[in-house]
Amino acid sequence: MRNAKKKIELIRDYLPEGCENLLLRWFREVEKDFELVISKERASKLGDFRPPYRRNELPVITVNNNLNHYSFLIILTHEFAHHTNWSKYGNSIKAHGKEWKNDFATLLGQLVLRGIFPEDIETALEKQLQSPTATIYSDINLVRVLKKYDKGRKSLLLDDIPDRSIFELNTGRFFRKGEKQRKRYKCLELKSRRLYYVSALAEVKLVNNSK
Secondary structure, X not given: OOXXXXXXXXXXXXXXXXXXXXXXXXXXXXXXXXXXXXEOOOOOOOEEEXXXXXXXXXXXXXXXXXXXXXXXXXXXXXXXXXXXXXXXXOOOOOOOOHHHHHHHHHHHHHHHHOOOOOHHHHHHOHHHHHOOOOOHHHOHHHHHHHHOOOOOXXXXXXXXXXXXXXXXXXXXXXXXXXXXXXOEEEEEXXXXXXXXXXXXXXXXXXXXXXX
């Protein structure tokens, strides 16, 4: 592929040590070229893959610039697996179907075999290697482990605060934490008095710890 080295140069500062040669091989061996973009932080997603809408356009992979090195590499691998799928099948398959799961697990396994990740992340990745999920937010244990490697402020998750605590989301809205239902909590928004389901992995600011 053309410009494979330039893509590595673009993301070098975002990567953990030891993965550049493997990524370079991936980029060179994939049949169709793509554009790689480092995006500003987005609350709604960590990365994405966009197939071309017009002839002669390139598909685009984006990854957020605020991720730690290991999270960045996992998200990049997730989106690159979408690109390898699109290169082989076009738009004829499901976005997170068996073809994507096979490609993502294979690529992720190559990184694990090369010892790119610390031991705790390797252990947390076992679920993804066996049955990849459409988003890492579905894997609470993996997200917890990855957040240990965030630089700067440490995030407080909704899952970590006491029941019935009042908390603030980054949207500026205030809630009281309610009961857990699978991977979300039923929370009362204080202003509207309406109930909402909030992800257990939502980053929150604890306002009141009383019950």
